[in-house]
Amino acid sequence: MHELALVDQMIRILRTKAREHGATRITRVRVVVGGLSCASPWALRFAFEALTRPQRPEAAGPLQADGLLAGAALDIVERPAVARCPRCGQEFPLDEAMAACPRCGSAGKVISGTEVYLESFEAEVPEGPEGTPKDQVEEPKEDPACLRR
């Protein structure tokens, strides 16, 4: 059930960023979920729909009332976990359980797969005075170590 907390945080970030970019409606959201993140894609989608689609207009909460995210599509990119062998440097995917290096048999150290992050969103913006706005904006990336936690 902690997916609800993750999606709540996602919606808060989206609302702030939508305001900064002058967006009026968010149409698509893309999140990356690592294979060892303890976040279930199914539960993330359920939470996203629950928090963005009011069943009845009068029941809309503060995160839904203005319809900024109503109807937004959610893309979930599932990223398999990867380990690196501390002995021979080989990188290999971690499936479910024990993962020994396929080359030398040592225990691998997880280098990615614990992350859950908001990768990007698409939104409608009013056309600016100088014509169409930029169609893609890259914000500075967070410390990758932070994304992996």
Next chain:
Amino acid sequence: MPATVKVVLGKSLREANETWAGRVRDKLRTLGTLAVNLMGSPGCGKTTLLCATLQRLRGLAPAMPLYVVEGDPYTTRDAEAVGAQGVPVVQINTRGGCHLDARMVDEALRHLDLKPRGTLFIENIGNLICPGGFDLGEDLRVALLSAPEGNDKPEKYAAMFRRCDAVVLSKMDLCGPTGFDPGLAREAVRRLNPAAAVFSLSARDGTGMGPWTEWLMDRAAAKRSTADPGGV
């Protein structure tokens, strides 16, 4: 027709928790106080281990301040058990929530009169999955695995056992009746997480408590050196 924009962010959804965890970590660094996050299934013996550990630490280091933050979905039973040892304790009830987060711990610490150079134990909600995903600002993540749970649990709950600093194999007095094989459990942990310290003990009869408490004492000593002499 409105134009569209794509904004590429790369923003962690655990950001809010990470911010709070950073606050907890800064506070404890200044104090030179070690924080231990105890995790494991419901009924794996976290509270029994905690009470036995507090008793031992008090004998070994009577001057070291000890604190406990107790997480439970409901009831204050564990906080009462810990409080009976005369250790300051704050109860967090998550009302059914499956894990503690760093904001809850930060709030709990406001209710403790923390003295420098101590040790704080945080007993997490009984659950082998969700607590593993939330940094509480702790120094040590400790996962318990009790004999009745079976020695195959490290493989099944790999995310928990892969990301901890120590594994405590608990209720070792029950190995006979449950068929638990501590050697196999150790081997499973070693394959997943070779750096983790592994302790086999029984908090009830005291077997194996020595190496575990000595390890904690060493870590507490290392953390004390981070205390800010001006701030405390």
